[in-house]
Structure formats: structure tokens, C-alpha cells
Amino acid sequence: MNNRRKLGTLALLSLILTVVLLAGCSKSAAPSASPSESPSATATPSASASESATASASESPSASGLEGKVVFWSMWSNTEPQAKVIEAAIAEFKANNPAVEVELKFNGRDINKLIKPALESGQQIDIFEQDPGSALANLKDHVMKLDDLLQQPSVGSDGKSVKDSLIPSLIEWVKTLSTEAGLEEGYYAIPQQPYAVLFFYNKALFEKAGITAVPTSWEEFLAACEALKQIGVDPITFDDAYRDLFIGGYLGSAMGSDWTDSLVKDKTGEMWKDPIVKQFASDMQQLQEKGYLSKKIAGNKYPAGQQDLALGKAGMYLNGTWLPNEVAATAGPDFRWGSFQFPTVSNGNGEGGLQGLTFGAQGLLMNKNSKNVPAAFELVKYLVGKKAQQGMADQALAIPATLDTEWPAPLAEAATAFGNAKVNMPWGNGIDNGGDFSTGTVIPVFMELATGKLSPDAYVDKMSGAAKKFYGG
Template identity: 70%
Template sequence: MRKTKAITVLLILCLAAFVVLSGCGGNKNEASSPEQASGNASENASETPSAQASPEASKLGGKVVFWSMWSNTEPQSKVITEAISEFKAANPGVDVEVKFNGRELFKLIKPALESGETVDVFEYDPAGALANLKDHVLKLDDLLEQPAIGSDGKSVKDSLLPALMNNVKSLSKTAGLEEGYYALPQQPYAVLFFYNKALFQKAGITSVPKSWEEFLAACEALKKAGVEPITFDDAYRDQFIGGYLSSAMGSDWVKALVTDKTGAMWKDPMVLQFAKDMQALHEKGYFSKTIGGNKYPAGQQDVALGKSAMYFNGTWLPNEVSATAGPDFQWGSFQFPIIPNGNDKGGQQGLSFGAQGILLNKNSKNIPAAFELMKYLVGKKAQEGMAVQALAIPATVDTPWPSSLAEAAVAFDKATVNMPWGFSINSGADFSSGSVIPVFMELVTGKINAEQYVAKMESEAKKFYGGK
């Protein structure tokens, strides 16, 4: 009797699996609207491009444990959940356990990997992962030749934005690993000025500023229209100082500046020019009146509320303030203006961009299924979901960007130099956080003038690096 029941149950399960798999071979059209993209996984199963999964996908089994850097309340988690549902429909023999850790993942993942806890796939900033977790990540080069999910026969490698793939590959050499790809890029970002188009129109500004002179003119027009031109808060103030200096001299020069043990570079004419320009922005009232005390997310909320016009921030900004800004907010973006008297190593040829990444634990006991799941997470439909539901930059080629990031896409496409996070202003580590940024804030709030800034930074550098 037990044997008969077991056979019956097995037949039912097989029939159910056949029905699910059959449902995946229908309409291959991708979700093109919020309504389509936000449907549940079972409703969208017929639109899943699972027919393009690797030939052995349906034979995969076992368990895959995936740790995500998103919390289960963020829109990214919904897209991930939908992608996992589609993966499971195409691979019914695989059990997927997902843990939405939020940003706590960055604290938890290293101890987990070092203790041997089962984590097959995890999200992490690729640069940070290769610096801190390089003994735990698998080189993916051979796996990247597999067909991508939903990308018209492209390989996984060719389905993802070349700029991001090149960036990921370059990180391996920096980390001292064998050159190659150790992460699949996702959730790309770029750092630009984000602005309120309605306020620009109110001030009569008809085009975004490209030069510093045009930037100052825009600030003056905004001020006359009763709008505070510029804001930032403590989370991203490093971007502003790094953006100016790198636009003038390039990020390599900025790195040399903040790591100069003699302090002599702080007497460079460009530093004084920078300081005078910051002093002028303060004296002319172009900085927000609350900029000195802004704690994250105060500055970006001021932009969303229309109190301030511009914030030099990342492409995640429209999503982070979407609840405050509302659906009708008109976002625009532009690169940091070209600074005069530079060395031709900066300008708008450079852009600070990168991506979060999905990585595979090299000690995973189920690498084939784990990588197949990764393919779904960076597949065409999932990345379209990220663009629609999370207002994020999609990592796949030929995928439309959110309208709020349309101008960022232009900057992304034309950039030829990838500048690091903060444009290297943070390369001084404790010196950057303990001296460079605090003294910068003294300057922009009028506590010291340009000449005092130069003298103080030279002194601070000598004091910090003395004897090192």
C-alpha cells in the first residue's frame, strides 16, 4: 500500500513539473510596463525566457543558498524573488534558499565564508569582494560562455555591458588574483549631478552647464529664482571635493594629493583655485544654508522636496527618494563641469562608475546550479525589472534605462576613463576621513578662507604622515 501511494505521489509530482515546464515555452515578450513587470511569478511564467537556459538546466538538482545585500522591503528584493521563481520553474529539482540580509551582509558574509557556512551565491561590491574575500570567490571565465537568459543567443559575457565587464576584470589584477572575471556586474551606478528640471526651467536655465563658468551662471539664476542651488549631506560630501579636483586634474592626481607625505602638493595652484571657488560658492549663497549640519538623508530629501536644485550623487538617488519626490518629479543629470587650468587628465572623459556584483563561492558544493541561478539574476527580464521597479540601471546590453536616468545613460556611454569611488579623494584612508573632509567642510561653511585652507591642509598632511 505504501509503495502504491509513493508511485502515485511520484506521478503527480512529475505531471506538475511537466505542466510548469510546459508553461515556460509560451510568449517570450519581456515586461515593458510597471504593471507587467510587477505581476507575480506564476502569472509571468509563460513569459519567462527559460527556453534559452543551458541544455542541462532541467537536470540540475540539490540546493543553492543565496545571500542578498537587499532587504525584503526594497524593490530590488521583489525583482530577485521573481527571478528566483522563474529559475525554480525551469529547474524544479533545485531548492533555493534566499536570505535578504540588507547592508548587514557586508559585515556577515566574511565570517560566514570563513566558518564554512553554506553560502553558494552572494552579492557584494566587486572591488571590496576581491580585496577582502578573494580566497572565497570563484573565477567565472569558463562559465561566462554559457548562453544568457533571454538575450537572443548571446553568451552571459556578451549580454552584460562591456564597460562593466571590463571594470570587473581589471579588479582582479589589482587584488593580486589571476586575471579574469570573478563577479557578474549588476545594479550599475554612476556619480553625477542630479537636478530638478522644473526648478531649472523656473530659473530660465535652458541647458545643463558644461563649464565651471556656466555652472556659476546656473547657480546665480537659481538663487535669483529663490532656490538654493547646491546641497549635499555627510554621506556624499566626499564626492563633491573629489569631483571638482578630478575634473581638473584626474583621479590619479587626486590620489597623489591625499597620499603625499610631505604636504607639498597642497601648495599646488589648483588647490588654491579649488579653495577660492568653494569660498565663492559659500559667499554667494550657492550652498544650502543647512549644508554644514546635513546628516544623511537630509540633503537628498531637500532635493526631492524642491528646496535645493542640485546634488552630486549616485544614480540610485531617484529611487532612494521616490516616495518623497513622487512620480511626476522631473529628474535630470549632468557630469561635473569642466574645471579650467587643469592638466587634461580630467574633464568629462572621466566618470566614476561601477556596479554591485554577484559572486560564486569557490567552495560551493553545487556550482552548476548556483551559476544557473546567477544567470537568471542578471538575465534580460530581471534587469528590465530592476529598471522598472527599482529605477536602477540595467546591467544588460540593449535594455532601456529608466527615464529618470536617461541623461545619465548618455554620460555612461561616452565616458572613456573609469574613475574610482570618490574620484580617489578617499585614498588617504584615515587622513581623508579625519582631515581632508572635515577641513573641506570648514571651507564650505565659511569658517576658514581659501588661503587658510591651503595652509591648514599642508600642515595636516605633515602632521598625519610625519614619521610614516
């Protein structure tokens, strides 16, 4: 999955701590799922799943009374593990609702360019998958408000409504997206396959280096880097697809995402003279001079950095929770994954630190012009039911969206980050919010700093002057 650079402030994420303790890719506006791009395909449940569904239906005839046709467009390709989970959920749905015909189309990430014209042409699409943020912004004339439907009983979470069966912070985050998109406040998407941006590390290398606890402060982070260097491992690596996460991670940890957003939009260039920017530049110089940054970062093209982590050549890599699934073939089944948040940076303004986390989820949405809402939402209930979500965790190494569901082992430590966080940070903690200035100046000049081509003072002067020149036209 090569999901990158997308993702409001949310004060509810602390609720997830109870949940997780019980349970264990090109840029766009908000990250959408991104396993490797694959051709579109239309599919129905596999023969074995269909046979099982038919057998179950004959044993327990449906009393649902639902009938007609439901069309579901998926964002996955038919070769991805998520597709197998979806097929199984549809098979179970069909077993209990044999009078409903389900047409399933696997579009892959092509759905992002296909869904809008299809909806506008009036094509029958009852359910579709997309990133909720971009979907509500771009498809707000087509999405259905789901508030009343969410009160229906869930599938697999006894005694809970669909809404109450889901991780509270995620469903409430989706609600905040409605007003941001100019819609009436409410729930227009159902979150699934949550993700977060974290440092991923190789537990075996940490143990070999004598690192007994993940770093939570910058000072502890430096100590971990030195220990990894002593055993001959590059402490930190990244590649061109995720360079923004490092600069955004540091500044966001120190000052929060609102400050970082203002920094990249400052037309005077004066914010780049803030002492925290000089501190950042000095700390980056230290990482570079002490050899804590891989010498490959200047030329690393995605996915080179994450491959080095998977091969044991690097100790830490800042990425999304889709990473273990992305490099599973390289890392192998015995790779022991760990994760932690960007460490707390001193001398900040109190708006950053571990309370902030870049997180989100994919979403299931319904067409407000659907002619078969009862059957369509019943299918949605199976797709976000506990059994399907456990399948996503087991087969796709995805974080489940339902409560009391076991997380995949490679992401177990991500639960700590979700528990710490209270504020939803945007992708890159706002460092990408300057548009062309971010992509054309902020990131390239950061790489000059990270590769030792600029001193801290020269970095501050160059960024201040570049901002003033860019915004001055």
C-alpha cells in the same frame, strides 16, 4: 540606498555610449548598495510567483536535467523592490528547472559581516551578492573564476553569451579588480545594478530658471547657480555623508584621480601649494559669498540635503544614481529628474574632465566550493537575464546591466555621462584615499572653507601645514 565612498583606471568605458544610446551609503572601500538598512530575512518566491512557476512547469516540463539544492544569499532585505525582482527570477528558474531546490536568504547589508565567517565555516552558500571590489579583496580564497561559465548562452538576450549580453565596460571593469585583489586575471563576479556619481537636478526648477542645457564647464555651472538663485532656490546642497564628493569632484575634474590620490598622501605638504588648490579655494569662496551654497550645509546630516532636493528647496545635489530611488517617497511620481557630470574645471592637467567618471556596480559571485555549480550558474543566468534586469530598472529604478535594456526614466540622462567617460575614477576621485588624514583633516577643513571661515590663502596654508604635521608624526 545610502551607498557611499568606495570604488582602477579603465579605458573601455567609451564603449558604453553605443549601449546607452540604444537604451535611452557609511564609508567603505567601494560603494555597495545601500537602500535603507532592513532586518535580515529568509524568503522563498511569493505564493503567487510560486503558483505561476508551478503552472508553467506543468505546461513545459523541464528537460534541463538539473537537480539538487542551490543556496543564494542576497544583499537586499525582503521589503526592498530588488527582492521582488529576485523572487520573480527564481520563480521563472524554478518553472524551467523544477528538480532544483532554491534556498534564498535576504540578509540586507548585514551580508557584509556575515558572508565571510559563513563561507569559512563551510556553510552551503552557492551564490552571493556583494560589492565586487571588496568581495574580491576580502573573500579571494572563496570566489570562483567564471570565465568559462560566462560563455554559456544568456537568458533573454538571444544569440549572446552571458558575457556578451552585459555592458562591456562593466564586465571589463570587474576583470581589472581581479589582479588588484591578487587573483589570477579573470572574471570572478558578474556586475549588476550599475551606478555612477553625478549631479542630480530638478528639471522643473531648471526650466523655471531659464536653464536650457546642463552645464559642462565651471563657467556654465556658475551661470546655472545664478539663475537658480534668482528664482529663490538654493543652487547647491549636500550633507555630511557626501561632502567628500564635492572637493573630490572639483580637484578630480581638474587634475584626475591619480593626482588627487597623491595630494592626500603627500607627506611634505607642498602639493597643497599647487595653483589648482588655490583656484579651488577661490572658487569655493565665490560659491559661498554669492549664496550659491545652501546655508544648511554646515549642519546638514544625511539625508537632509537630498530631502531638500526632493522637496524643491535646492536645485542640485552631487550623489549616486541610487538617489532617485532613495527619495522616491518624498519626491513623488511627478518629480522630473535630470543628471550631469561634475563640470570641467579649467587650468587642469588634462587628466580629468568629462572623460573620468566614478562608476561601478554590485556583483553576483559564486563560491568556488559549491557542490552544484551547473544549477547555481543557471540560476545566476536568470538573475542577470534581460527580463530580471528590466525588472530592476522598472521596479527598483536601477540601471540595467544588460545591453539593449531600457533605463529608468529618472536616470535616462546618466547615459550621457557613461558615454562621455573613458576612465573609472575611485570614490571621491581619490580624496578619501588619505585615510585618517582625509576624514580627520581634509573634509573638516573643506567645510571651514565652504562655510566662509577660511580665506583661500588661509586654506592653502592650513592644509599644507596640516599635511606636513600629520605625516611627520
